Amino acid sequence: MPETTSQPLLDPQFLHKLEQLELVSRKIFLGLMKGERRSKKKGQSVEFADYKNYVKGDDLRFLDWNLYARLDRLFVRLYQEEEDLHFYVLIDNSLSMDFGNPSKLHYARQVAAALSFIGLVNMDRVVISAFNDALTQTLPAVRGRKSLWRVLDFLQKLEAAGPSNLRESLKTFTMKSSGKGIVILLSDMMDKEGYEDALRYLVARQYDIYVIQILSQEELEPDVLGDLKLVDIEDDDEAEITVSGPLIKRYKHNLAAFQGGLQEFCNRRGISYLMTSNQLPFDKLVLSYLRQRGLVR
Amino acid sequence: MKWLQTNWFILTLIALAFCALPGALIVVLRLFGADGVINGWLLNNLNITYDLRVPPWIALIFVALPIALVILYFLRLKRKAVQVPSTFLWKKSVEDLHVNSLFQWLRNNVLLLLQLLVLLFLIYSVLGFRIHGSVGTSRHYILLIDNSASMSAKDVAPTRLDWAKAEALKEIDAASDTDFGMVIVFNSKASTLQTYTNDREKLREAVRGIQQTFRSTRIEEALALAESLANPVRSTEDTASQDEDVPEDQKRTMVQARGIDTTVHLYSDGRFSKLSEATLANFNARLAGKTSALGKLNLQYHMAGKIKMVDDKPVLSDANNLAIVGLNVRRQVAPGKAQPRLIALVRVANYRSDRAAVRLKLDVRDADGKLIVPLQQDIPIAKRTHVAETADADEKDEPGEASARFQLPAHDPGKTLVLHAYLDKAGDDFPLDDHAWLVVGTTRKAKVLIVGDANRVLDACFDQEATRRYAIFEHLSPKELTSEGYRKKARNGEYDWIIFDRCAPADEADMPMANTLFIDRPPPPWVRGDVTLKSPLAMPSRTQHPALRNLNTIWDVRIDEAFSFDVKKNLTPKAAAELDLPDDDPKKRILPTITRLIETSNRKPLLFTLPRGPHTDLVMAFALINDNGDVMTNWPLETSFPLFFRNILYMLGNVDDARGAMQITPGEPVVLRPEAGFSFVTITDPADRVVKLTRNARNEVLFNDTERLGVYRYQVSRDAQGKQADDLVRGLAVNLLDANESNLTPRVSFRIGNEQISRGAEKSQTREIWKWILLLALLLLGVEWFIYHRRIAV
Structure with a gap:
């Protein structure tokens, strides 16, 4: 497969553009550390949120003495807590992703790098995990611009290997990860076992889920002729075909049905679904398409 | 009905196989030479016959093609392996198109049915079936084909004889099943290659088998052969020959012999000598008292050769040919010298309408072919004179002629001398007559x-x-x-x-x-x-x-x-x-x-x-x-x-003083009489083929394989086994030296008795188009296959 790992994942100009962006979560999640984001939790910040009755043990510094004077009751002032966001990037690095020019995996890495960068500069907690038939590698949570090199290093070293099993991988992921947040799933979703169960695991954890399906041009517009024996790159499964007009027509129909099914499944469960081709420049995807979808602003 | 809907494909396939079976059977039987039996059966039972249009092995390939096609569909093709990210969608698509069971996989594959149908048509088209309708009037025709030396001229490509053969084949193709044809080939003699038959393949084979000869042309014998069948003389067994004392009930009824109306197709350049009245008088038609010499023969002349046309009129006075028409040796006794000198005389004719100049060479060789002296002369030759035939006078057509004299070196009468005269770079259409040979022999005592x-x-x-x-x-x-x-x-x-x-x-x-x-x-x-x-x-x-x-x-x-x-x-x-x-x-x-x-x-x-x-x-x-x-x-x-x-x-005493060396024309038998007492003669022909002949009781050998032009060398052996040959090599020369053959201008018309025979048009009917249809069908198959797989038409 043509590989483009030697190319930098992100170029400086693009990074500069990304600095203007931040990840948007449609849900507000709890974080472990105080971040730059409003949290559901009320806490210490300059922005007032509410009052509550004083109970023993409350910090006396937050007592509202004016209210005590007026109402003769003790109230504690509550402030909006600002906290960091969990940002999970799940990259499918099964063999099927090592296909196309640029390879789907490279494309996924670029998208992951761009989104991670946005997360890092906004002091979000970025976690990147790669999976094929299981969760293979995980970059522990990193924050801050200075961690960019770690992210890039991780992504650069990501190699395609093994067959894919979405269900098992995502099950493991949901069991391992603690915090809530945004989950970006970068995969071709071509799992013979199906994607439904896998996504259900994510939905159950109430993540803000984005499914970005990456397909190569060869998959979208097959350029094959004659009598062929198609060999599945992952499991060596063979399919003998005689390429003909009706067959190609049927294939495209099936592909559209597959995408349609996935989209419908996602829509019903509040998952954002986006299909992209490896031919669509990834910066355009990030700067334009993901903006439209509301993942970044 | 539902069963029919489900199984229509396999049923059609079986039906097609049944349709192909008779064709296949015929081809296979034909391979075993049983075509006569098959045709007989077909004619008796179905009133049809077949005539395979291609060699049987090609027909066999045609028969094998449908089987191969079906096998190709059934067997999986050797497929190119291509890696894809996932076969998931492909498999789904293939499954959608057809389920993987054998016949269901072929289901609705109309393409296969169409292809099989085309192949079926092809098989039956090459079998060349003919329906025998009600018997029409049967026609008799004779193909008279000239294979004399002049028919080797290349003015019509490739040669006149090939043209004649092609035209004759067209005539055979045009004949119907009830027509009877005969093939006669003629040169200085005539022979029947195929007697009357309605088997056109036999006629075709006879025509294809005609070989070029270097002989001269005489049409008398060929016409007499054709004529004897068309105009039989009165039966010898007639009432006059019946005994008088035969009882009334045993008397036979005598029927007057009746001729058959016969069309004679003459393929020739018309360069034969005029038929004399004496010859014509022997024709059956004349014997029967008719004025026409041809009687029931309808002679159609197909002129072989090209004629220059000027203003739609044929130019009969021009043929691109120079020829040696005479080569002789004369002994000339010079005054005061005991040994006579040898003078070679060569006559060269010019058939062009312009003057010509040519270099004439004469190689003098010994009996073993060793060159003794090369001689040459440049000679100008006058142009040809041609006066067309008029009502009073015959056509006058004389080539321009020139002679050359060569004085030969002193010759030992005990040795054989071979002269080879030839025109150097004549550049004409007929190279055969540019050479002549002469053997100055030894005196036979x-x-x-x-x-x-x-x-x-x-x-x-x-x-x-x-x-x-x-x-x-x-x-x-x-x-x-x-x-x-x-x-x-x-x-x-x-x-x-x-x-x-x-x-x-x-x-x-x-x-x-x-x-x-x-x-x-x-x-x-x-x-x-x-x-x-x-x-x-x-x-x-x-x-x-x-x-x-x-x-x-x-x-x-x-x-x-x-x-x-x-x-x-x-x-x-x-x-x-x-x-x-x-x-x-x-x-x-x-x-x-x-x-x-x-x-x-x-x-x-x-x-x-x-x-x-x-x-x-x-x-x-x-x-x-x-x-x-x-x-x-x-x-x-x-x-x-x-x-x-x-x-x-x-x-x-059988003396041969070798004064006039023997002039032998091709095909003419020659009697060799070496000195008495020999037992064998070993003859080496111009192509170096060796023949050994035993003498007959008269101390001579009859040699008749003189078809090639050139010098035949021979030696005699005196011992009974014929092992030891005599030292003396003798020779005889076979030459064309025929002004009629060298005159390449084909005759537009000629006269037989009172009848003027003119050339007819070239046969234009019945061009066989089945080959083109066949080609088209094959092409169609190819295109169909290509389109199907290239998915141009989705």
Whole structure:
């Protein structure tokens, strides 16, 4: 497969553009550390949120003495807590992703790098995990611009290997990860076992889920002729075909049905679904398409 | 109905297979040579016949094609392996299109059915079926094809003969099943290659098998052959030949023989000599009293060759050809020189309408082909003169001619000299006549044995320089006739000619294998007898006979006494008794025909010949001298006497003085007569093929494989096994040298008797188009396949 790992994942100009962006979560999640984001939790910040009755043990510094004077009751002032966001990037690095020019995996890495960068500069907690038939590698949570090199290093070293099993991988992921947040799933979703169960695991954890399906041009517009024996790159499964007009027509129909099914499944469960081709420049995807979808602003 | 809907495909497939079965069966049977049986069966039962249009092995491929096609569909093709990210969607798509079971996989594959159908049509198209409708009138046609030398001209590509063959094939194709055709090929002779048949394949094979010859053209025999079938003479068995005493109920009804209307297609360049009235008189139509020589023959002339047209008129006076039309050698005795000089004369003809200049070369070689001297001359040749035929005069068509003389180097008469004359870079359409050969041979001497007592008249005649040049003489006493030595030599044919002077072998069995001259004695089994003729008047009766050639003074010959000869009465009693034996007895003697050369006034033979197998016995019924040495006739004093002996020496001694070297045309049989006493002749033809021939009883060899132009060399062997060849290499040359063949301008029309025959149009009907349909169908199949797989038409 043509590989483009030697190319930098992100170029400086693009990074500069990304600095203007931040990840948007449609849900507000709890974080472990105080971040730059409003949290559901009320806490210490300059922005007032509410009052509550004083109970023993409350910090006396937050007592509202004016209210005590007026109402003769003790109230504690509550402030909006600002906290960091969990940002999970799940990259499918099964063999099927090592296909196309640029390879789907490279494309996924670029998208992951761009989104991670946005997360890092906004002091979000970025976690990147790669999976094929299981969760293979995980970059522990990193924050801050200075961690960019770690992210890039991780992504650069990501190699395609093994067959894919979405269900098992995502099950493991949901069991391992603690915090809530945004989950970006970068995969071709071509799992013979199906994607439904896998996504259900994510939905159950109430993540803000984005499914970005990456397909190569060869998959979208097959350029094959004659009598062929198609060999599945992952499991060596063979399919003998005689390429003909009706067959190609049927294939495209099936592909559209597959995408349609996935989209419908996602829509019903509040998952954002986006299909992209490896031919669509990834910066355009990030700067334009993901903006439209509301993942970044 | 539902079952039908589900299984229609496999049913159609089986139906197609059944349809293909008869075709396949026919092709396979044809391979085993059973086509006659099949056609017979088809004709009897279905009123059709087939005629395979392609070689059987190609037909077999056609039959195998549908099977191969189905196998291709059933068997998985060798597929190219291609890696894809996932076969998930592909599998789903394939499954959507068809389920993987064998027949269901083929279900709805109309393409396969269509392809099989096309192949089926192809199979039956190459089988060339014909429906035999009601029998129409059957037509008779004869294809007369000229394969003489001029038909090898290349003015129509590739040659005129090939053109003629192609045209004849068209004619065969145009014939129907009920038409009967015949193929006759002619050159200097005519032969029937295929007798009347309605099997067109046989006719085609006969036409295809025609080979080019280098012979000249004579159409008489070919026309006579064709004509004998169309115009049969009256049956010999007619009422006149019926016995009168046949009872009424046994009398046969005689039907007048009726001719068949026959179309004769003549494929020729028309360069044959005009048919003489004498020849035409022998044609059956003329014999039957008709004015037309052709009778029921409808002669259609297909002219082979190209004619230049100017203003829509044919130009008959131009053919791109220069030819050697004559090559001769003359001995010229130069004053004061004993050895005569040899002069070669070459005649060159120009058939172009312009003057021509050409370089004529003459290679003088020895018998082994070694070049002795090359000679050459540049000669200008006048243009051809042509005056078209008018009502009063025949066509006058004479080529421009030029002669060249070459003086040859001194020639040893004991050696063979080969001359090869050729036109250097003639650049014409007919290269065959640009070469001519001549063999200046050695003198063939006669080997003569004189048996008898001393005879000064004979001695005076033979014992001289001039005679010794042509003959070798041996003498034998009459007493030795009974010796074994004589008998052996006589039986082996050691001599060309034996003179028995006043003596004869005692028995018929002792007669030599040679020509003889008997003087004053008849050969056994005849005896001289006692009846004599006193002073008979000698009258020549056959002045044209070779023995009497140039003899004018026989009337002056006086003879003292001759014996009276009667072919019956002079027989020995034993031989006479054999005359009366029954017809079926092998010993029954039949009297020979006596040819009287000189006779008396009352028809008693004085000089006569008696044939004896291949030999001739010449009998002189009078002695030249008697036993006392007295002269019995004044003939030796006459000038006719030495001339007579010279004549019979040439005739009976087989002398060939090589003055006029033999001019042999291709295909003409030639008699080779080397010196007496040889047993084999080894002949090497111009293509270096060697033939060994045994001599016949006459000391000669008949050689008839003279089809090639050029020099045939031969050597004789004297031993019985034919191993040791004589040192002397002799030769004979076969040349075209035929002005008619060299004249390449084809005749537009010619006359046979009163009928003017003009060229017809080229056959244009019945071009076979099945080949094109076949090609188109195959192409269609290919395109269909291509489109299907290229998914151009989605």
